[in-house]
Amino acid sequence: MKIVAINGSHKGKAGNTNIMVTAFLNGAQTAGAETVNIFLDEKEIKHCRACKACWFNSSERCVIKDDMAEIISLMEGADILILATPLYFDNISSMLNVFMDRLMVKASPYWEKDKDGECRHLTTHLFPKLIMISNCGYPERSHFQVISHWMRRVARNMSTEVIGEIYASQGTLLSNKVEELRPIISKYLQGLEKAGREIVTDMRLSEGTKKLLEQNFISDEIYIQEVKKFADNMLKK
Numbered sequence: 001m002k003i004v005a006i007n008g009s010h011k012g013k014a015g016n017t018n019i020m021v022t023a024f025l026n027g028a029q030t031a032g033a034e035t036v037n038i039f040l041d042e043k044e045i046k047h048c049r050a051c052k053a054c055w056f057n058s059s060e061r062c063v064i065k066d067d068m069a070e071i072i073s074l075m076e077g078a079d080i081l082i083l084a085t086p087l088y089f090d091n092i093s094s095m096l097n098v099f100m101d102r103l104m105v106k107a108s109p110y111w112e113k114d115k116d117g118e119c120r121h122l123t124t125h126l127f128p129k130l131i132m133i134s135n136c137g138y139p140e141r142s143h144f145q146v147i148s149h150w151m152r153r154v155a156r157n158m159s160t161e162v163i164g165e166i167y168a169s170q171g172t173l174l175s176n177k178v179e180e181l182r183p184i185i186s187k188y189l190q191g192l193e194k195a196g197r198e199i200v201t202d203m204r205l206s207e208g209t210k211k212l213l214e215q216n217f218i219s220d221e222i223y224i225q226e227v228k229k230f231a232d233n234m235l236k237k
């Protein structure tokens with residue numbers, strides 16, 4: 001099985017999103033998957049020009065010369081595509097959005113109606129199954145509503161399915177070095193590794209793993225107090 005992760009965090013390897021993705025991919029590798037981890041902040045990806053040359057010129061390639069061709073070739077043969085992003089203004093990051101527009105090259109210019117009577121691109125290339133990995137600053141899980149909905153809409157449009165959604169609220173704690181937090185974060189990362197293994201063996205996450213990955217690290221009240229203390233300290237500097 002081949003798994004390709006696209007990390008849309010503007011902090012790249014130094015980000016909280018990467019902490020999640022790395023743990024998940026470690027688990028997947030243990031279970032025998034080939035993994036590719038791509039950081040969009042290290043790539044040059046220009047905006048889609050909406051010229052549709054990728055649909056209608058004979059080469060079926062994008063006319064823009066940047067790193068997208070390399071990423072598309074790394075995606076070849078992927079069974080699973082992980083889209084990973086921090087939550088930015090209740091949505092995916094702009095970097096990931098720019099990348100997604102460039103996947104036009106993977107969609108057919110022809111349409112069909114799905115079983116619910118909604119149009120989608122005709123399936124000419126098999127699109128990988130999708131997993132979303134995201135984290136946010138706020139403590140509630142409701143902040144992931146837009147991302148979760150968007151992911152399902154993309155899967156429908158590309159005739160594939162979402163086989164896993166992993167969201168960490170209080171995500172800023174993932175990289176926090178406070179001693180008392182380390183066992184909690186370490187348990188969460190073990191849960192992510194287990195999720196990676198489960199996806200390879202079962203193509204789904206078990207209910208137990210989903211539950212483990214939905215738990216907040218600390219109480220909302222303490223978290224909000226700590227965020228306030230952090231902001232006070234930073235503003236004093």
Ligand SMILES: Cc1cc2nc3c(=O)[nH]c(=O)nc-3n(C[C@H](O)[C@H](O)[C@H](O)COP(=O)(O)O)c2cc1C
Nearest residue numbers: 009011015016017086087088089090136137138171
């Ligand atoms: C531009 C920007 C917008 C953000 N918007 C939100 C938001 O709407 N809700 C939220 O809970 N966190 C928000 N955050 C916080 C990030 O999601 C959070 O810090 C996350 O851990 C960043 O992940 P990273 O380290 O991989 O970049 C925002 C951060 C930035 C920089």
